[in-house]
Amino acid sequence: MEEQFVVRQEKLKKLEALGVAPYPYRYEVSHRFAEVIAAHKERDAEQLQRDAAAVRVAGRVVAIRSMGKSVFMHLFDGSDRLQVYVRKDGVGERDWAVTGLLDIGDIVGAAGTVFKTRTGELSVLVQELTFLAKSFHPLPEKWHGLQDKEVRFRQRYLDMIVNPDATEVFRKRSRLIQAVRRFFHERGYVEVETPMMHPIPGGASARPFVTHHNALDIDLYLRVAPELYLKRLLVGGMEKVFEINRNFRNEGISLMHNPEFTMIEFYELYRDFSDYMDLSETLLLELAGELLPDAVLRWQDKEIPLRPPFRRVKYMDAIAEKSGLALEALWDEAAMRAHIAKALPNEPMPPTYGKMLDLLFSHYVEDGLVEPTFVTYFPKAISPLSKVSRLDERETERFELYIAGMEIANGFSELNDPLEQRRRFEAQARDRERGDDEAQRIDGGFLTALEHGMAPAAGEGIGIDRLVMLFAGAASIKDVILFPLLRPKE
RNA sequence: GGCCCCUUAGCUCAAUUGGCAGAGCAAUUGACUCUUAAUCAAUAGGUUGAAGGUUCGAUUCCUUCAGGGGUCACCA
Numbered sequence: 001m002e003e004q005f006v007v008r009q010e011k012l013k014k015l016e017a018l019g020v021a022p023y024p025y026r027y028e029v030s031h032r033f034a035e036v037i038a039a040h041k042e043r044d045a046e047q048l049q050r051d052a053a054a055v056r057v058a059g060r061v062v063a064i065r066s067m068g069k070s071v072f073m074h075l076f077d078g079s080d081r082l083q084v085y086v087r088k089d090g091v092g093e094r095d096w097a098v099t100g101l102l103d104i105g106d107i108v109g110a111a112g113t114v115f116k117t118r119t120g121e122l123s124v125l126v127q128e129l130t131f132l133a134k135s136f137h138p139l140p141e142k143w144h145g146l147q148d149k150e151v152r153f154r155q156r157y158l159d160m161i162v163n164p165d166a167t168e169v170f171r172k173r174s175r176l177i178q179a180v181r182r183f184f185h186e187r188g189y190v191e192v193e194t195p196m197m198h199p200i201p202g203g204a205s206a207r208p209f210v211t212h213h214n215a216l217d218i219d220l221y222l223r224v225a226p227e228l229y230l231k232r233l234l235v236g237g238m239e240k241v242f243e244i245n246r247n248f249r250n251e252g253i254s255l256m257h258n259p260e261f262t263m264i265e266f267y268e269l270y271r272d273f274s275d276y277m278d279l280s281e282t283l284l285l286e287l288a289g290e291l292l293p294d295a296v297l298r299w300q301d302k303e304i305p306l307r308p309p310f311r312r313v314k315y316m317d318a319i320a321e322k323s324g325l326a327l328e329a330l331w332d333e334a335a336m337r338a339h340i341a342k343a344l345p346n347e348p349m350p351p352t353y354g355k356m357l358d359l360l361f362s363h364y365v366e367d368g369l370v371e372p373t374f375v376t377y378f379p380k381a382i383s384p385l386s387k388v389s390r391l392d393e394r395e396t397e398r399f400e401l402y403i404a405g406m407e408i409a410n411g412f413s414e415l416n417d418p419l420e421q422r423r424r425f426e427a428q429a430r431d432r433e434r435g436d437d438e439a440q441r442i443d444g445g446f447l448t449a450l451e452h453g454m455a456p457a458a459g460e461g462i463g464i465d466r467l468v469m470l471f472a473g474a475a476s477i478k479d480v481i482l483f484p485l486l487r488p489k490e
Numbered sequence: 491g492g493c494c495c496c497u498u499a500g501c502u503c504a505a506u507u508g509g510c511a512g513a514g515c516a517a518u519u520g521a522c523u524c525u526u527a528a529u530c531a532a533u534a535g536g537u538u539g540a541a542g543g544u545u546c547g548a549u550u551c552c553u554u555c556a557g558g559g560g561u562c563a564c565c566a
Contacts, residue, residue: 003535004500004517063526070523087523104516118524141501141515143527148501150558162501206565251565252491261566348563358564400566407566438565463566477566489557 008136011101018097020131027109027132030056033080036114037122045116055124057082058109058132060161061102063142071099072123075110078160078167083123084110095129105135153484166479172291173468173480177244179290180264180464183283189240189266194229196222196246202446203227203385205438206249209259222248225461226265227385228446231414234267234457235449242266244464255476256406259485262464271458272413273386273397277374280401280409280460281308284372291471299404299473302370310372310401315361318375322364331394336360351435354382369402378412384424384440386412401462403470411460418450 012022031039036055040048059075059082066072069088074081086099090112102108109130117123140146145162152159152166159166181191199218201208203225211220226243233241244264251257268275288295288306297304320327323343329335336356340347344363350356357379369375377395380388386396398412415421425447431439468480478484 007517065525065528066522067525067528068522070525072525072528074526083526085524089523117526119526121524121526123524138500138516143515144502146501147503148497148558150497151501153558204566247566249565252563254562254565255560257565263566346562410566461566466566487557 004138005136008103008134011103012134014101015098015131015134018094020094020098022131022134024130024132027058027130028056029058029109030054033057033059033075033077033082036082036124037080040114041122043116045120048115052113052115054111054113056109056111057084057124058130059107060135061104061106061108062139062161064102064104073102075108076161076164079164079171083117083121084112084126085115085117085123086110086126086129091126091129095126098129098131102131103135105137105139106131107133107135149478150486153478153486154489156482169468169472169474169480170482172472173464176287176291176468176471177464179287180283180462181244183286184240184242184264184266187240189242189268190238192230192233192238192241192243193245194226194233194243196248198223200441200443200445202440202443203229204247204249205382205440207251207438209248209250224249225263227459227461228443230265230267230459231454231457232446232449234269234414235452235454239270240266240268253485255478256466256469258465258477258481261477261481263461264464265459265461267414267457267459269455269457272456273376273399273411273458276411276458276460277310277312277376277399277401280374280411280462281310283462287467287471297403297470299470300475302404304371304404304470306372310374312374312376312399314377314395315357315375315379316377316395318365319357319360322368323360325360330357330360352381352431352439354379354431355436357382366402366407367405370404372401372403374399374401380424381427383412384428385415385421387415387417388420406466406469407463408466408470409460409462411458414454414457414459416450416454416456418447421450422447 015022036057040053057075059077061073062076062081063074064071071086073084075084088096109132110124110126111128112124112126115123115125140158140162146152146158197220199220201221201224206224208221208224211222213220225247226245230241230243242264244262246260247263248260250259253259284306285295285308295306297306316327316330319330325339329339333353336353337349340349340356340359347359350359376399377389378398380394380396383396383398386398389395389397396412400407401409415424425440425442428439429442465477465480469477472480474480
């Protein structure tokens with residue numbers, strides 16, 4: 001609001017008139033609030049008075065209670081709150097004048113001694129108050145915090161100042177990614193960075209974002225997946241490799257989808273999809289050990305135990321069971337078409353057989369996969385990069401891990417036969433001609449790499465944002481992405 | 491993109507059937523040297539998201555637009 005902005009600018013001028021530097025360069029902090037609290041919370045008022053431990057702390061003023069010649073304030077350091085107490089006769093004349101000019105939102109340093117108030121709250125009796133930065137805007141209300149989701153996402157810093165839980169989610173995210181990295185480093189994986197801009201988008205079925213490089217005068221696509229580049233590294237002999245980075249998909253936004261999202265992809269030579277299902281279980285349990293009190297995900301109103309081995313169900317069996325369709329019908333395009341026309345009359349008829357399968361899977365199966373479940377042996381038609389099953393040539397050695405109705409991971413025995421890979425790409429090209437504009441494109445450079453010989457390998461991708469949702473109990477992907485995509489305002 | 495819902499003071503929310511736009515917090519002024527949702531007294535703060543329409547009269551009803559949320563589709 002205009003008026004408050006003006007008033008606060010006037011206060012800044014008054015500070016300068018007192019000889020206070022309004023934007024000093026540094027402040028020597030001796031303890032974070034959590035350290036002060038941990039060190040002294042168990043001691044009683046008498047002990048604290050005897051010792052008079054000296055601290056220098058800093059934070060944002062989030063509450064002011066003035067008693068006239070003494071002022072209580074709560075400071076917030078990004079994680080914790082700490083009360084400080086300024087008395088007129090306890091600080092210098094100038095510091096007292098500064099205290100009177102403070103607004104909620106200002107940032108200050110406080111040097112003094114730790115004590116306990118009459119009501120037992122650990123506080124700092126201030127001897128020296130240092131002004132560190134001015135806030136010209138009022139903070140959201142103290143009781144209810146900031147409710148407006150739009151403001152929370154557009155001005156995430158306000159969310160973080162007022163709703164400490166928001167920050168906690170992102171600390172968890174950081175710890176989770178750190179734990180994932182350590183997991184793979186401990187197993188001898190090499191972390192790499194492959195291009196974010198691809199001349200041919202590949203590695204996943206999705207619409208890409210397009211951009212243009214001026215000097216080369218070529219269109220480039222923001223990557224939808226790093227897969228085809230990571231496999232080139234397998235050809236090069238990198239035995240274990242992973243990448244944690246952003247993917248970009250030009251698709252809709254929902255509780256589970258943001259156009260840019262973080263993914264880990266990892267690959268290991270001489271392994272197959274079965275090894276990677278085991279590895280996924282190990283990883284999730286290790287993350288639970290790191291982030292949860294026990295191996296139980298608490299998400300929304302659900303309790304989801306992580307108890308290996310996770311349930312395993314074949315993709316086609318899952319659809320057959322939930323739809324009531326016979327397995328033979330699922331393998332027959334005409335029968336599928338008839339079923340969809342009759343049972344799902346409001347759905348537009350998918351252009352390809354693979355899209356029909358997708359439709360039935362998401363309609364009948366997906367939401368019901370709450371407990372951790374590996375869906376296995378995806379049909380060849382929708383798995384252009386995975387190896388054919390040893391058991392049934394219509395299927396592939398591919399799995400997806402579902403938890404809480406969300407797809408969390410996707411892995412397979414990597415197709416390494418270049419002639420077969422070329423045929424799969426050609427089948428995708430035919431799907432594209434039939435109207436599936438997410439069908440994968442032929443990447444000649446990738447085929448050439450395979451032609452040089454790639455050892456058998458397993459590969460997998462895990463959606464990090466969704467994993468954070470599960471481990472932090474977040475209902476929306478927007479709650480685990482600091483700045484989710486919103487339509488720009490004005 | 492389709493459908494449904496929301497948008498009122500800086501923030502959180504009210505406003506009876508269409509009849510004078512309010513409260514708490516925040517802010518301003520004053521009192522107060524252990525408060526913590528501090529307290530007490532006073533003051534100020536509004537183009538009710540925007541533009542039209544109906545009406546004597548619109549926060550309220552209608553249309554269009556903008557932003558957001560939910561949902562469906564696509565996707566992870």
